[in-house]
Amino acid sequence: MEYLHSLFDAKITTPTAITVGKFDGIHKGHHLLTSDIISKSKDGLSSCLVTFTNTPRAIVSDDKTPSLITNKERVFMLENNGLDYLVECPFDSKLMETAPECFIKLLVDNLNMKYMVVGADFTFGYKGAGNVELLKKLSKDFDFELKVYDKIQKNNRDISSTYIREELKEGHIDIVNDMLGYDYFVWGEVVHGAHLGTKIGIPTINIMPEKIKLVPKFGVYATSIDFDGRIYHGVTNVGTKPSVQDEKIVGIETHILDYNGDLYGKYVRVAFHTFIRPEQKFGSVEELKEQMNKDKATAKAYFNR
Secondary structure (H helix, E strand, O other), X not given: OEEEOXXXXXXXXXXXXXXXXXXXXXXXXXXXXXXXXXXXXXXXXXXEEEEEOOOHHHHHOOXXXXXXXXXXXXXXXXXXXXXXXXXXXXOOHHHHOOOHHHHHHHHHHHHOEEEEEEEOOXXXXXXXXXXXXXXXXXXXXXXXXXXXXXXXXXXXXXXXXXXXXXXXXXXXXXHHHHHHOOOXXXXXXXEOOOOHHHHOOOOOEEXXXXXXXXOOOOEEEEEEEEEOOEEEEEEEXXXXXOOOOOOOOOEEEEEEOOOOOOOOOOEEEEEEEEEEEEOOOOOOHHHHHHHHHHHHHHHHHHHHO
């Protein structure tokens, strides 16, 4: 996958199939779009996804809502699915003030767009003035093929990043995973923690998620851990570890079942499967150890089903 950093300076010479959006979470609706452009390789088109380094809502309305996926996680996902080009643009004043017609002309002139696929609610250009109806007209003016997908629904509601965030905050990880089409995950570097787990015979690894990353509801989950080309099962605590520290620092702490290796400095992916219990504060280390052993048993039972 070739990685480009500007829509204005980019230059792709091969004809392309393009989709555009923030792609927060890369849920089932997004997967429809990305799969479509990748499939166009059979017609001699290179697949190109245009997205943003920062979320447009944060610039337009000062919205600080956390994201389902970080920029690094998005690259991690996309570079393994057959995409040819990823154009990740800063959503700055220059891009924000680009008129709808000029935005589409940039895609045609700079990215050699011959085919475009979008969702039915797609908007583009200055103040989101462009919509699918205008895009249909522009596809004729600029001579590219356009395909528009209707929204996918779950429980009579459109699948969207907003809907997924709501369910994630409630700990409904099964619903979240169904809407995503994959298991929600946090990807990051293993860092040193308080080493309490090692002292009580239940070693753990720690990941500190980026501030922009929305973590699931605080609590304990059955998880899978992916590193070095292998996948292990585990049990993960999401939260501030109130039994261990007073600081309100959100972390992802995972005990990997049947593994005792050193992962410090390595990047791992922790994927969430099911909610076990809420996070809680224990009166003693012994109580904490007893509950952690129960959580291990619950996780093992889940994966042994």
